[in-house]
Amino acid sequence: DGGITQSPKYLFRKEGQNVTLSCEQNLNHDAMYWYRQDPGQGLRLIYYSQIVNDFQKGDIAEGYSVSREKKESFPLTVTSAQKNPTAFYLCASSSKPGGYNQPQHFGDGTRLSIL
Amino acid sequence: QKEVEQNSGPLSVPEGAIASLNCTYSDRGSQSFFWYRQYSGKSPELIMFIYSNGDKEDGRFTAQLNKASQYVSLLIRDSQPSDSATYLCAATTGGFKTIFGAGTRLFVKA
Numbered sequence: 001d002g003g004i005t006q007s008p009k010y011l012f013r014k015e016g017q018n019v020t021l022s023c024e025q026n027l028n029h030d031a032m033y034w035y036r037q038d039p040g041q042g043l044r045l046i047y048y049s050q051i052v053n054d055f056q057k058g059d060i061a062e063g064y065s066v067s068r069e070k071k072e073s074f075p076l077t078v079t080s081a082q083k084n085p086t087a088f089y090l091c092a093s094s095s096k097p098g099g100y101n102q103p104q105h106f107g108d109g110t111r112l113s114i115l
Numbered sequence: 116q117k118e119v120e121q122n123s124g125p126l127s128v129p130e131g132a133i134a135s136l137n138c139t140y141s142d143r144g145s146q147s148f149f150w151y152r153q154y155s156g157k158s159p160e161l162i163m164f165i166y167s168n169g170d171k172e173d174g175r176f177t178a179q180l181n182k183a184s185q186y187v188s189l190l191i192r193d194s195q196p197s198d199s200a201t202y203l204c205a206a207t208t209g210g211f212k213t214i215f216g217a218g219t220r221l222f223v224k225a
Contacts, residue, residue: 031211042203042217043159050211058212090158094211101147101207106158 002027006091006107012115013078013085021076021110023091032074033092033104036060043090049074078112086113117142119206121216129224134191136219138204141185145206148180150189153201153218162202163189194223 004025013019025032031050035043045058049068063082068074074093078085088111092104118141128134136150147166151159163178165171165187171178177190187206191198201218208214 033211033213035215043215045212048211094213096211101211101213103149103161103164104205104213106160109158 004091004093004105004107006089006110008110009108011110011112013112014115016080018077018079019112021078021089021091021112023074023076023107024072025074025091025093025105025107026072027093027095027105028071029093029095029105030071031094031096032068033094034058034064034066034074034076035090035092037088037090046076088112117208117214119204119214119216121202121204121219123217124220125222126219127222127224128194130194130196132194132223134194134198134221134223136189136191136202136204136221138187138189138216139185140187140204140206140214142206142208142214143182143185144208145185147207148178148187149205149207149213150176150178150187151203151205151215152198153203155200159203191221194221196223196225199223 007022033048034046047066049055065077090109091107094104120139149164150162153159165178165180175192179188203218204216205213
């Protein structure tokens with residue numbers, strides 16, 4: 001079945017450590033996104049990518065980095081510069097046929113906590 | 116700053132009633148509008164999407180769009196306890212970037 005796979009499901013970060021969250025999709029979607037969700041809050045955009053080897057900062061990019069070397073993959077690194085990384089991280093993808101944006105499909109998320 | 120605004124709720128309705136969820140958006144250039152349902156601890160799942168003014172129905176769900184008023188709504192008929200969740204409204208302008216509202220919590224009482 002087509003879909004988006006995020007791993008790991010739970011992740012713990014030690015102070016000063018960089019951690020990488022994996023996101024893979026087999027939907028052949030051009031666009032991929034990373035969101036952060038804090039308890040009781042909506043989704044805030046961290047980074048997004050429309051095509052391979054290109055990505056743009058979202059609203060809260062500081063302390064995060066991404067790469068898009070393959071169409072299927074869009075990993076997110078939470079660096080030590082991100083002082084409050086505890087949150088639920090969601091990866092999504094979408095295509096854009098016909099001139100209108102199509103809905104975003106979400107992975108199951110990664111829950112990141114500080115040790 | 117482009118925004119999507121929702122009443123955070125909670126909105127409480129009895130089982131079998133109609134639940135009405137509302138959303139406004141600030142960017143007049145927004146073209147595509149989406150409603151997602153999110154259960155606690157889970158990722159959002161798509162309920163409805165709408166591009167044109169008017170109503171769009173799918174089963175118990177109806178999405179309504181009024182671009183002149185910059186207003187989107189979701190009606191859930193015959194509400195069930197399993198509909199209890201947070202409903203996220205989202206709007207996209209031209210490109211790939213989508214703005215999400217903070218969500219409305221819905222409780223359906225059995």
